[in-house]
Amino acid sequence: MEVFIDADACPVRTEAFKVAERHRLIVHVVGNAPVPVPHNDPRVRRVIVPTTPDAADDWIAEHIGEGDICITADIPLAARCLKKGAKAIGTTGKAFTEDSIGMALSMRDLMRDLREAGAVSGGPASFAPKDRSRFLQALEEAIQAVKRGR
Template sequence: MPAERTQPVLFVDADACPVKAEVYRVAERHGLDVVLVANSFMATPRGDHRIRLQVVPQGPDVADDWIVEAAAEHDVVVTADIPLAARCLAKGAAAVGPTGRPFTQASIGAALASRELMSHLREIGEITGGPAVFQPKDRSRFLQELEHAVVRAKRAIDAERTSA
């Protein structure tokens, strides 16, 4: 981790992310920078210099690749994309799904396997439904899990700084 880093950064896989307002609330409470990564322009809160939009070109995994390149150890990534979450975990960043699902080293293998199985079942016509409808309880669970991820990241950064 670079010596000048004293806080985690929140990266948001922003295309179709339903919890951007919640990310802003947690970031404001902790004084964190937020980077929204998207394939097109989207509105961001005016006057908040800590929130920025990174527009990347259209294409498969372009936003994911940008996030993985930019994220550092102890940053927090908000994404519903399981392969992106796995790549971020491999870099030492935390990953949280918009429904509050924490991705961890212990759970990511099963999540990837389940994703592959569901993809295969859809390909052969067995499953036609999409993801569950986003519920208010998902928003609440997300806020709680993002708060926990940020606190863990800040503690880890502090521990590294004091032991250096």
């Protein structure tokens, strides 16, 4: 089991590092620019990808496997990871599942269309302290589920 972080604009990297360290998991921090990572931790691997669209998503989707965990706010990336047998958790602690990913993709597309039509302005709600707590719980639950073989 390894953890893959879609690192660009990820507000829970530090929390993910702490949980992964406790479980002695390898963490791949993937982005198109360097982000802070723990120094001297051989289990944390920074991956810098080109600045082309979806380069980080493509790298994660190519390298993630069954039993791994992806941390991302990108719903299409979460869907790609689920197809490979991995778990996917949003940065707000929402676990994406085979049962929920279709609706999440549909809502994403609907909201994009409504924004483009001017019917809705703004994006998702701001990251809140409760999101951090929910994320920590979801990550721990995902790790335990993988350990139990679910």
